[in-house]
Amino acid sequence: MNFKKYLKVYKKFLHTSLASELEYKTNILIDLITAILSLIGSIFLLSIFFQNNTSIGGWGFEQSLIIQGIYTVLNGITNTWFNPNLTEIVKHIREGTLDFVLLKPIDSQFFISLKKIAPSGFLEIILGFCLLIYCIKINQINLNLTFFTLCLITIICSICILYSIWFFISTTTIWFIKTWNATEVLRSFLYIGRFPLNSFSFSLRVFFSVFIPIAFITTIPSEVFLGISQLWKILLEVIVALVFLLTSRKFWLFALKFYSSASS
Amino acid sequence: MVQNIIDVRNLSKSFDISSKEQGLKGTIKHFFRRQTKSLKVIKDISFEIKEGEIVGFLGANGAGKTTILKMLCGLIYPSEGSILVSGYLPFRRKENFLKNITLIMGQKQQLIWDLPPIESFYLNASIYDLDKFEAKKRIKKLSEMLEIDEELFIPVRKLSLGQRMKSELLAALIHEPNILFLDEPTLGLDINAQRNLRKFLQKYNKETNATICLTSHYMKDITSLCKRVICVHDGTISYDGKLDLLLKKLSPVKEILIVCRSVEDAIKLENSGFTVKNKIKNEITIIVENNSTTSSLKTILNNFDIEDLYINEPPIDEIIGKILIKKDYGI
Numbered sequence: 001m002n003f004k005k006y007l008k009v010y011k012k013f014l015h016t017s018l019a020s021e022l023e024y025k026t027n028i029l030i031d032l033i034t035a036i037l038s039l040i041g042s043i044f045l046l047s048i049f050f051q052n053n054t055s056i057g058g059w060g061f062e063q064s065l066i067i068q069g070i071y072t073v074l075n076g077i078t079n080t081w082f083n084p085n086l087t088e089i090v091k092h093i094r095e096g097t098l099d100f101v102l103l104k105p106i107d108s109q110f111f112i113s114l115k116k117i118a119p120s121g122f123l124e125i126i127l128g129f130c131l132l133i134y135c136i137k138i139n140q141i142n143l144n145l146t147f148f149t150l151c152l153i154t155i156i157c158s159i160c161i162l163y164s165i166w167f168f169i170s171t172t173t174i175w176f177i178k179t180w181n182a183t184e185v186l187r188s189f190l191y192i193g194r195f196p197l198n199s200f201s202f203s204l205r206v207f208f209s210v211f212i213p214i215a216f217i218t219t220i221p222s223e224v225f226l227g228i229s230q231l232w233k234i235l236l237e238v239i240v241a242l243v244f245l246l247t248s249r250k251f252w253l254f255a256l257k258f259y260s261s262a263s264s
Numbered sequence: 265m266v267q268n269i270i271d272v273r274n275l276s277k278s279f280d281i282s283s284k285e286q287g288l289k290g291t292i293k294h295f296f297r298r299q300t301k302s303l304k305v306i307k308d309i310s311f312e313i314k315e316g317e318i319v320g321f322l323g324a325n326g327a328g329k330t331t332i333l334k335m336l337c338g339l340i341y342p343s344e345g346s347i348l349v350s351g352y353l354p355f356r357r358k359e360n361f362l363k364n365i366t367l368i369m370g371q372k373q374q375l376i377w378d379l380p381p382i383e384s385f386y387l388n389a390s391i392y393d394l395d396k397f398e399a400k401k402r403i404k405k406l407s408e409m410l411e412i413d414e415e416l417f418i419p420v421r422k423l424s425l426g427q428r429m430k431s432e433l434l435a436a437l438i439h440e441p442n443i444l445f446l447d448e449p450t451l452g453l454d455i456n457a458q459r460n461l462r463k464f465l466q467k468y469n470k471e472t473n474a475t476i477c478l479t480s481h482y483m484k485d486i487t488s489l490c491k492r493v494i495c496v497h498d499g500t501i502s503y504d505g506k507l508d509l510l511l512k513k514l515s516p517v518k519e520i521l522i523v524c525r526s527v528e529d530a531i532k533l534e535n536s537g538f539t540v541k542n543k544i545k546n547e548i549t550i551i552v553e554n555n556s557t558t559s560s561l562k563t564i565l566n567n568f569d570i571e572d573l574y575i576n577e578p579p580i581d582e583i584i585g586k587i588l589i590k591k592d593y594g595i
Contacts, residue, residue, distance in 0.1 A: 005393050012387045020378040023419070099339050100374040105362040106391050257341055260279060 009106060010114060017084070017116040031120030035079075039072055039127050042194060057198030064196060066135045066222045070155065071194045072128030074217060077159055078190070080121030082166050085113050089170040098259065109252050113167065132225070139226065147227070154221040154234060157241035162190070162217055164244035167252070174255040193218040216240055269443060269475050270313035270336060275345035277306040277331055305331050307499040308345070315442075316473040318465075320480065320490030320507070322584065327496040329479040330447055336477065337367050337445045350443060363392060366441040370451030373432055375420045381431035382416045385438055392439035399438065406434045410464055426457030433464070444468075446478045450485055462488050483584045514583045518557055521549045522564060523572040533568050546571075 021028060046068060050061040059067070089112055092098040101111050136143065169186060192200075193214045200208065208214045220237045223229035282300045285293060306328050313319050321329040334340045335347060338354030338361065347354055352361035375384045382403070389399030407416060410430045415423055423431065429449065437444075446465075450458040462485060469476055480486055486493060486507065493510060495503040503510055524530040524546045534540055538550040538560070552560040557575070564570065 002393070005390070009387075009390045012390045016376055016379060016383050016387055019383065020376060023378045095372070097372055097374070099334070099367060099369070099372070102339055102357065103337060103362055103365070103367055104388075104391050105359040105393075260340060 006106075006110065009110075013115050014117060018119060021117075021119050028120055031118070032123050035076075035120060035124045035127065038075075039124070039131070042068055042072070046194070057196045057200070059196040059198065062135065062138050063222070063226060065131060066139070066225045067196055067218050068194055069128050069131035069135055070158070070218050070221050070225070072131060073125055073155070074128075074158060074162060074193070075190070076121045076124030076126075076128055078121070078162065078166075078187075079124060080117050080119070081114065082163060083121075084116035084118045086163075086166045086170045088112065088116065089167075090173045093173045093259070102256070102259070108256070109167075109249065113163070135225070141225065141227065147224075150224045150229075150234060151221065154224045154229075154237055157237045158217040158221055160241040160245045161213055161237075164241075164248040165213075167248045168244075171248070171252050171255045174259050189214050190217075196222070213240055213244075266314045266316065268312040269315040269350055270311075270477070271346075271348040272312070272336075273310050273346045275306060275309050275332075275335065275347060276304060276343050277328075277335060277340065278302045278304045278343045304343075305499050306335070306342075309496075309499075309501045310345075311494060311501060311504055313475060313477065315475055316469070317492060318469055318476040318478065318490050320478050320486040320493045321496055322479075322486065322493050323496035328499045329496050332496065333367070333445045333447055333477060333479060337365055338362075339367075363439055364441055365443045365445065366436040366439070367445045368433060368436045368447070368449050370429070370446075370448040373420075373428065375428070375431055375435055377421050378419055380417045380419055381423075381435065384420075384431075384435050385416075388435050388438050394439070402438050402440065403434065406437055409467060410434055411460065426453050426460075429453060429457065429461065430464075433461070437468070440472065442472065442474045444474055444476045446476065446480075448480050449478070450480060450482050458482060458484065465489060486584070511583055512554060514586055515577070516554050517551050518554060519549055519551055519576040520557075520560070520564075521547065521574040521576065522568075522570060523547050525569040525571050529569050533564070536567070 043065070046064055047061065049056060050064070054060060056064065089098075092101065092112065098108075098112075101108050104111065135141075141147070166186060189208075192208060196219060198205070216237050220229060220233050224234065279302070280300045281303045282298050309332070321332060323329045331340065335342050336349055336354060338349075338357045341355045350361060350364050352358055352364075354361065375381055376387070385403050386396075386399060389396075389402075394402070403416075407413060410433060412427065412430050412434070415427045415431065420428060420431065433449075444465075449465075450461055453461065465476060465478075466489065468474060476489070478485065478489060490507055492505065493503070493507045494501055495510075519541060522530075522533065524533060527546050530543060530546045530548050533548055533550075534543055538552070541549040541551050543549070550560075561573075564573070
């Protein structure tokens, strides 16, 4: 793979999608306000849960804020990259414009996953990191190289898992043509990631760890943040992320063989 | 000797199609127990196309023209048979193959809707690994050929259909492909825009010796661009050869409108043994075989007092219309 070329193309993607988004100033403003209100609303909801309880599933309010911070960062990434691109896959397949993507001398998964960005999602990422910095302060977390490395690894793994599940669902459009609902269901499940895994019953914990690994996405990075995660959990997250990423890639290449293109 | 750039052997393609009965009952049945059947849309076709040729694919809606084009450019996997395009198996979509071809669809667009076309051109240039200088040079050359200038800097959503199509062409040709697949490129364009597009394609073919495979329902596109046509009927090739030969075969006669000096002359001509289509006062229309046009004209001019005459070819649309519904032309 020619990395220099891919970097050059990605720069162009950034440039064109930023320019497209900036054509609609009001829309960006509304998105920014929505991001701020959404974070305030989530913290308010969390504080209601903790009004009569000092802990939920063994997690105190200050600790749960870490999960909220990580969720906000991931949601920001979702809104910046996944939402504008992966929802477009359904459109590409339904309308047959995937033809143009497949006929370009560039990896089709790279093209359809990264072509667009929604700049308003950046604010959520920044707000999420601000919340995490605040959490570091109130939870008196010791900062060192191991802490940063493990946080980075687990957050990257979470992004990979989230991306893979979404991409996998979008790929099924090649057979099912319309899968808007499936991605909506995934987004709903993602909201569950705002709460510690231990706050759910055993059966739900199994479901959200094995079938739809939402638990890995926020809980493990949060545990790493608090220094309470066990090594096997981190390793498991890395393995799950790699398996999901590779499977989604293989699945995409397999699905393309069944692409019949839309009629003209 | 000119080499074959496209070689298709015994190509077939089947699709699984689901059908639904009418009404609510049919809808419920369709939801729970979808009936699908395999439909063979392309049936064992073979043909070759030489480098630099412009070939028109003719056929009714649903005959299989677009499916053939999509298999040629590697979008659809063939069910049976083999395809070689520029020495490559298209469906493998190798980088060097993709750099050699382009697909332009009149009803679909690749330009970024909210931005001026120039942004899409540079994005495509980076995908095809062209440096900025080379991209600028090619954009300048193609925009001159397409006669577009200011439009390059106006958001696509504000361009007319004709301007948009020209920009689509530029975006699709920036990498200077030598095989062009065009699926109804003039769809929805006005007469002038259609003519300009055809002029451009002729010029592009002449200058670059690019091979062009074209489908269109506008007969003028076919007649002015393609010497050779491949007629597709129900997934099979019903004719592959020169367009003029096909037209002659399907329409072996000409109509001659003769304006006589007097009504008496017209009556005399009517009774002279020619096949008369109609007669109004001193104007008479006769039908003659293509191969006897010259001798018939000689006879008329020598024996009758003629004021004026017009030779009419039957309307091309009428002839092509026959092609769309006919399976065998006896050629």
